[in-house]
C-alpha cells in the first residue's frame with residue numbers, strides 16, 4: 395500500500411497527469427486531440443505509439459506513429475520497452491516507456507490515444523492518467539465517418555465496426571472513465587473537452603509562467 399502511495403506521489407511530482415483518450419475507431423479522438431494540441435501547443439505533448447499498420451496518406455513516421463515491423467515490435471515488447479501493447483484490427487499497437495517519458499521530461503500533459511485493451515492495461519500501472527472516453531452519437535454515424543475517411547478496406551472497416559460495438563459497451567462501464575464525451579457536433583465536443591481538462595491546462599500554464 396505504501397509502495398503504491400509513494401509511486402503515485404512520485405508520478406505526481408514528475409509532472410502533470412497524463413490524459414488517455416479512448417473510444418471506437420472513427421469516434422473522433424485524433425480530430426479532438428489534434429485541435430487541443432494546436433490550441434495549447436505548450437501544454438500538451440503526444441505519446442507517439444508504435445504500430446505495425448501501414449502509414450495513411452499524410453501520416454508522418456515519428457509524429458503520428460513509429461511504423462515498425464512485427465519482428466521489431468515483438469522484440470521491443472520482449473525487451474520490456476512498452477508500458478502496454480495490444481492487437482487491434484490485426485495490427486500491433488503499443489505505448490513505449492520512452493514515448494511517455496519524452497513528453498513528461500518537458501513537463502507537458504502527455505496525451506495517449508489507445509484502444510480499450512490499452513485502457514485496461516494502463517489501469518494496472520502507476521501512470522495515473524485522466525481517462526477520457528470519446529464516443530460517436532450512434533453506430534450509423536460512426537460507420538459513415540469511417541467510410542468517408544477512406545482509410546479502410548471493406549475488411550478492415552468491418553473489423554473496426556465489430557470492435558466499435560464492444561468498445562461502445564465498454565465506454566458505458568462504470569468507474570472506467572473520468573470523462574465521457576459524445577462527439578456529435580465537433581465544436582460542442584471540443585468545448586466539453588477543454589472544460590473537462592481546464593484545471594490541468596491552467597496548472598501547466600501557471601507552472602510554465604513561474605519557471
Ligand SMILES: Nc1ncnc2c1ncn2[C@@H]1O[C@H](COP(=O)(O)OP(=O)(O)OP(=O)(O)O)[C@@H](O)[C@H]1O
Nearest residue numbers: 418419420421422423424425539543577578579580
Ligand atoms: N464531430 C464530427 N463531425 C463530423 N465528422 C467528424 C467529427 N469528428 C471527427 N469527424 C471525422 O470523422 C473521421 C474519424 O475521426 P478521427 O480520425 O479523428 O477518429 P479516431 O477516433 O481518431 O479514429 P481511429 O481510432 O481510427 O484513429 C475523420 O474523417 C474526422 O474528420
Ligand SMILES: Nc1nc2c(ncn2[C@@H]2O[C@H](COP(=O)(O)O)[C@@H](O)[C@H]2O)c(=O)[nH]1
Nearest residue numbers: 419443479480482487488489507508509512
Ligand atoms: N492499446 C493501444 N492502442 C492504440 C495505440 N495507438 C493507437 N491505438 C488505438 O488503435 C486503434 C486504431 O488506430 P488507427 O490509428 O489505426 O486508426 C485506435 O483505437 C487507437 O486508439 C497504442 O499505443 N496502444
